[in-house]
Amino acid sequence: MSAILAENLVKRYLVAQKPPGFWGEVRHFFLRAYKVVEAVRGVSFRIEPGEVVGFLGPNGAGKTTTLKMLTGLVHPSEGRALVAGHVPQRRERAFLRKITLVMGNKQQLIWDLPAWDSFRMNAAVYEIPEGEFKKRAWELAEMLGLEGKLHQPVRKLSLGERMKAELLAALLHRPEVLFLDEPTLGLDVNAQAAVRGFLKEYNRRYGATLLLTSHYMADITALAERVLLIHRGRLLFDGSLEALLLRFAPYKEVRLSLERPVEEGLLAHFGEVRALEGLEARLIVPRDRLLEAVGAVLDHLPVADLEVKEPPVEEVIGRIFQDPLPEEA
Ligand SMILES: Nc1ncnc2c1ncn2[C@@H]1O[C@H](COP(=O)(O)OP(=O)(O)OP(=O)(O)O)[C@@H](O)[C@H]1O
Numbered sequence: 001m002s003a004i005l006a007e008n009l010v011k012r013y014l015v016a017q018k019p020p021g022f023w024g025e026v027r028h029f030f031l032r033a034y035k036v037v038e039a040v041r042g043v044s045f046r047i048e049p050g051e052v053v054g055f056l057g058p059n060g061a062g063k064t065t066t067l068k069m070l071t072g073l074v075h076p077s078e079g080r081a082l083v084a085g086h087v088p089q090r091r092e093r094a095f096l097r098k099i100t101l102v103m104g105n106k107q108q109l110i111w112d113l114p115a116w117d118s119f120r121m122n123a124a125v126y127e128i129p130e131g132e133f134k135k136r137a138w139e140l141a142e143m144l145g146l147e148g149k150l151h152q153p154v155r156k157l158s159l160g161e162r163m164k165a166e167l168l169a170a171l172l173h174r175p176e177v178l179f180l181d182e183p184t185l186g187l188d189v190n191a192q193a194a195v196r197g198f199l200k201e202y203n204r205r206y207g208a209t210l211l212l213t214s215h216y217m218a219d220i221t222a223l224a225e226r227v228l229l230i231h232r233g234r235l236l237f238d239g240s241l242e243a244l245l246l247r248f249a250p251y252k253e254v255r256l257s258l259e260r261p262v263e264e265g266l267l268a269h270f271g272e273v274r275a276l277e278g279l280e281a282r283l284i285v286p287r288d289r290l291l292e293a294v295g296a297v298l299d300h301l302p303v304a305d306l307e308v309k310e311p312p313v314e315e316v317i318g319r320i321f322q323d324p325l326p327e328e329a
Contacts, residue, residue, distance in 0.1 A: 001085055003177050003209035004047040004070060008079035011040040011065050039065040041233035042079070049176070052203050052210040054224030058321045062233040063213045064103075067179045070211070071101045084177050097126060100175040104185030107166055109154045115165040116150040119172060126173040133172065140168045144198050160191025167198065178202075180212035184219055196222050217314045231321060241313065249316040252290055254283040254297065257305040270297050279304075284311070 017033040018024055040062040047053050057063050068074040070081055072088030072095070081088050086095035109118045116137075123133035141147050144164040149157060157165060163183065171178075183199070184192040196219055203210055203223075214220055220227060220241075227244060229237035237244055254271060258279045267273050270293055271283035285293040290308065297303060 001049075002046045002082070003049045003051070003084060004045075004211060005082040006043055006045050006066070006070065006079070007081070009040055009043045009066065009069055009076050009081060010038070010078035011062075011069060011074060012077045013037045013039055038233055040069070040076075043230065043233070043235050044079075045228055045235065045238055047209060047211060049209055050203070050207045051226060052200075052224050053212070054220035054227040055211055055213045055230065056220065056227055056317060057213075057230035060232075061230045063230055064181055066230070067101065067181055067211070067213070071099060071179055073101075097173055098175055099177045099179065100170040100173070101179045102167060102170045102181065102183055104163070104180075104182035107162070108169055109162070109165055111155050112153050114151045115154055115157070115169070118154070119150075119169055122169050122172050128172060136172055136174065137168065140171060143201055144168060145194065158191075160187050160194065163187060163191065163195060164198070167195070171202065174206065175208065176206075177209045178211070180210065182213055182215065184214060184216055192216060192219070199223060217317070221313060229317070229320065236320065245310050245313070245316060246287075248320050249311050250288075251284050251286050251311065253309045253311045254285055254290075254294065255307040255309060256281045256283065256297065256301070256303055259302040259304045262301060267301075270301070 013036070014034045015037050016028065017035050018028045043062070043066060055063050055066070065074065069076050070083055070088055072091045075089045084095065084098040086092055086098070088095065109115055119137050120133070123130075123137075128136070137150075138147075141150060144167065146161065146164050146168065149161050149165070154162060154165065167183070178199075180199070184195050187195065199210060199212070200223055202208060210223070212219065212223065224241070226240055227237070228235060229244070237247065239247075253274065258281065261279065262281070264273055264276050267276065267281055267283065271285040274282040274284050276282075283293075283297075294306065294308065297306065
């Protein structure tokens with residue numbers, strides 16, 4: 001049985017259209033006008049237990065709405081979801097015990113209380129016996145490097161510590177399926193790396209399934225073997241990062257260190273010049289002509305060092321999202 005199944009999920013929101021100003025308000029009161037926003041337009045995928053999947057898309061693409069449908073917070077307008085064997089919108093207790101939703105921009109810990117007190121409340125909600133609660137809390141605190149921080153009011157914690165404590169609270173009931181919406185939002189690079197490392201370890205240790213969104217590509221490249229790309233409510237791609245690069249970036253980047261300066265015009269014979277600064281150059285070369293191009297570069301240019309790399313994922317994805325969808329082109 002799949003951990004997450006989405007079949008043709010559609011979500012339409014009805015949004016009130018209010019003309020501006022006082023008379024607009026009055027007019028809206030008597031003559032209500034609405035427009036339909038189709039946030040998710042027929043999304044299907046299947047995620048197996050233990051997989052870590054990155055969910056990518058620009059602002060407003062429909063990621064949060066999809067996560068909300070998968071966790072039962074909003075009902076699909078069409079289609080069907082099945083998560084850990086349950087229909088999410090029924091919000092059955094057994095379902096809630098198997099999943100968790102962590103949103104980087106929302107907090108569940110109580111600001112003026114120590115995190116430990118909030119954990120205790122969660123343990124009561126999920127009916128976790130005292131001994132087991134303490135064992136799990138200390139184990140997670142150790143994995144997160146949070147020992148020593150659990151008995152001071154949450155407001156005194158740094159942003160990174162707070163996010164780690166949020167994760168601890170969200171995982172006390174040992175969910176099998178984790179939905180994470182921007183779990184590293186606003187964190188500094190060290191805290192981001194720590195959260196990433198923790199999620200990786202959690203997945204390894206408990207075999208949990210993770211579906212996570214992030215604007216930081218480093219999160220996705222470090223964690224996800226597979227990515228889902230969503231744009232304007234539609235799924236554009238489902239596969240590995242390598243497959244994504246093959247499909248959307250049928251080129252490689254050749255980085256050159258030169259022994260002496262070379263004219264840009266000369267470099268352009270060997271590929272598209274992406275950058276040329278002093279003795280460092282970046283060329284874009286089609287994958288199917290890579291060997292030939294590298295041979296020619298070595299034969300004809302004063303090369304001190306040469307490196308072939310995949311183009312930066314951010315760049316590739318940024319370009320995909322700039323392009324209109326095929327039917328809108
Ligand atoms: N409750 C709502 N009522 C009306 N429209 C909504 C509602 N929630 C989301 N939308 C709209 O649905 C679309 C998809 O929003 P969603 O939050 O799912 O995108 P997202 O991919 O998570 O974006 P972001 O990365 O900015 O969080 C947007 O156009 C948004 O304005």
